[in-house]
Amino acid sequence: MKIVHSNAERLAADRRRELGWIHQGKAALHWSDDDYRYHLRQQTGKDSAKDLTRAERAAMLRHMAACGWQHKPKPDRPFDQAAKIRWLWGKLARIGALRDPSDQALLAWLAHTTGVQVSHPKFLPNALASNAIEGLKAWLKRAEAKLASKNKGGV
Numbered sequence: 001m002k003i004v005h006s007n008a009e010r011l012a013a014d015r016r017r018e019l020g021w022i023h024q025g026k027a028a029l030h031w032s033d034d035d036y037r038y039h040l041r042q043q044t045g046k047d048s049a050k051d052l053t054r055a056e057r058a059a060m061l062r063h064m065a066a067c068g069w070q071h072k073p074k075p076d077r078p079f080d081q082a083a084k085i086r087w088l089w090g091k092l093a094r095i096g097a098l099r100d101p102s103d104q105a106l107l108a109w110l111a112h113t114t115g116v117q118v119s120h121p122k123f124l125p126n127a128l129a130s131n132a133i134e135g136l137k138a139w140l141k142r143a144e145a146k147l148a149s150k151n152k153g154g155v
Helices: 009-026 033-043 054-066 083-094 104-116 126-153
Strands: none
Touching: 009 033, 009 054, 083 104, 083 126, 104 126
16 A cells, blocks of 8 residues: 655645546446446536546445445455565464464564564565565465475376
8 A cells, every 4th residue: 555645746646546436336237338428427417537526526426325225345454564464474383384374484584584573563664575475376376386385287
């Protein structure tokens, strides 16, 4: 997730998110392009969502909700880097790629990988946490490939 630092960036991020919701609603309501343009013109007087103001986007989203569409948030996923590190570590443990799935083993691996001793993954600097995440993802990919080849060979 990108951290937004200015009001202009925040407004642009909100606009992108709301336009995405409008297009998700269009798909979920099974509107053809003609149906979509009809509803857009009826609600806002405009032919394209890119031209909508913030208030018009909100009106369009309310109209879509009245037509039966409900925005569904993304499924639960780790949002911060520390949670993602712990989630990846847990996934490695679940597929049997770890000899020791304990928190102490995770901290030891982080210290070895990043060169920084921490008492919890949340204390890693962002750049080092990103490196750790990429390392865990690569490890997971190798472990899953090994597991798949093992299962394929054993059949």
